[in-house]
Amino acid sequence: MEAQTAKTALVTGATSGIGRELANLFAKDGYNLVLVARSSDGLKEIAGEYEQQFGITVTSIAKDLADPKAPEEIYDETQRNGIRVDVLVNNAGMGEYGMFANETDLQKELSIIQINATSLVHLTKLYLKDMVQRNDGKVLMLASVASVAPHPLMAVYGATKSFILSFTEALQNELKDTNVTLTALMPGPTNTDFFAKAGAEGTRVHQIAQTTEAAKVAQDGYNALMKGKEKIVSGLMNKAQVAMAHVLPDEMVTGSMRKQLERPNESEEQDHSMLITAIAVGVVAATTLLWAFGTMENGWKGEAAKVRRKAKSTGESLFGKLSLN
Numbered sequence: 590m591e592a593q594t595a596k597t598a599l600v601t602g603a604t605s606g607i608g609r610e611l612a613n614l615f616a617k618d619g620y621n622l623v624l625v626a627r628s629s630d631g632l633k634e635i636a637g638e639y640e641q642q643f644g645i646t647v648t649s650i651a652k653d654l655a656d657p658k659a660p661e662e663i664y665d666e667t668q669r670n671g672i673r674v675d676v677l678v679n680n681a682g683m684g685e686y687g688m689f690a691n692e693t694d695l696q697k698e699l700s701i702i703q704i705n706a707t708s709l710v711h712l713t714k715l716y717l718k719d720m721v722q723r724n725d726g727k728v729l730m731l732a733s734v735a736s737v738a739p740h741p742l743m744a745v746y747g748a749t750k751s752f753i754l755s756f757t758e759a760l761q762n763e764l765k766d767t768n769v770t771l772t773a774l775m776p777g778p779t780n781t782d783f784f785a786k787a788g789a790e791g792t793r794v795h796q797i798a799q800t801t802e803a804a805k806v807a808q809d810g811y812n813a814l815m816k817g818k819e820k821i822v823s824g825l826m827n828k829a830q831v832a833m834a835h836v837l838p839d840e841m842v843t844g845s846m847r848k849q850l851e852r853p854n855e856s857e858e859q860d861h862s863m864l865i866t867a868i869a870v871g872v873v874a875a876t877t878l879l880w881a882f883g884t885m886e887n888g889w890k891g892e893a894a895k896v897r898r899k900a901k902s903t904g905e906s907l908f909g910k911l912s913l914n
């Protein structure tokens with residue numbers, strides 16, 4: 590890949606997990622970096638590493654994105670230092686596990702909304718207006734498969750991820766005639782500190798996460814971002830899950846997520862490969878059925894057209910716009 594030494598990427602949540610891997614990819618491609626997270630020691634260590642290894646300039650900004658003032662302060666700091674942000678990566682995020690009514694902590698949940706949604710909107714507002722003015726720029730939004738499937742036991746987290754996807758899709762439409770692109774990265778469960786921090790260790794979804802490395806998710810997101818794609822669901826099984834969420838009844842999708850988010854009984858042997866195969870077969874069957882129904886006009890043209898549209902979006906989700914990898 591070509592080095593683009595003059596460009597700068599700002600990555601939030603760059604000290605661990607997917608954000609750290611994304612920062613690696615930008616650094617390897619010669620981007621200068623602005624790295625944001627709470628831990629100033631963590632940031633300094635990474636900054637030193639990148640500067641030495643890749644000869645790029647790294648600016649560390651230690652901020653808590655739960656603080657409503659943080660986005661403005663980050664923006665001001667980049668302005669003061671004359672840094673033009675060419676790529677904004679809204680990656681920082683966290684979750685909270687438990688029953689909303691009587692287990693989870695409200696203050697933590699309000700912070701999650703602030704970090705995952707409000708700060709993301711605020712940072713996007715600040716940097717996007719400059720990008721639009723220059724008619725050049727890229728934004729990567731960390732959505733999730735949770736964006737299309739409500740997350741019982743992580744209700745607030747799931748809702749913030751739906752918000753991110755909806756927000757991103759609306760902006761994509763508003764900016765479709767410009768050279769500014771927005772890309773939604775939709776990972777499934779990924780092997781990072783996320784689950785421990787959310788108190789979701791030992792859940793089925795945490796077990797599934799062990800099989801997907803953050804580096805692979807970051808690479809998928811990075812490739813899609815560079816190509817200006819609208820969205821990328823990382824991983825075939827996650828593509829299947831997203832496609833299913835578009836065709837199955839809402840309560841079935843939510844019920845299935847609840848199962849994934851529960852902790853399995855010790856006696857329960859979960860065979861993930863069987864589950865995954867069943868999901869894939871189910872999606873293909875659902876798509877085929879929908880196409881078949883879609884071709885039956887028999888006096889219910891309106892319904893047939895509706896079903897065809899659903900089938901088309903399912904097919905596109907699986908094989909088209911969401912690139913397979």
Ligand SMILES: NC(=O)c1ccc[n+]([C@@H]2O[C@H](COP(=O)([O-])OP(=O)(O)OC[C@H]3O[C@@H](n4cnc5c(N)ncnc54)[C@H](OP(=O)(O)O)[C@@H]3O)[C@@H](O)[C@H]2O)c1
Pocket residue numbers: 601602603604605606607608625626627628631652653654655680681682683704731732733734775776777778779780781782783784786798803
């Ligand atoms: N892991 C998954 O299964 C998964 C799946 C789908 C989507 N995602 C999304 O991917 C993104 C990254 O998650 P991850 O899995 O890589 O998690 P992670 O390993 O826990 O990394 C989270 C990053 O965000 C930073 N951060 C957390 N709270 C912050 C705050 N208040 N202010 C500033 N920075 C903060 C953390 O650094 P500090 O602690 O130093 O602040 C860290 O760098 C999140 O948006 C998450 O929702 C993750």
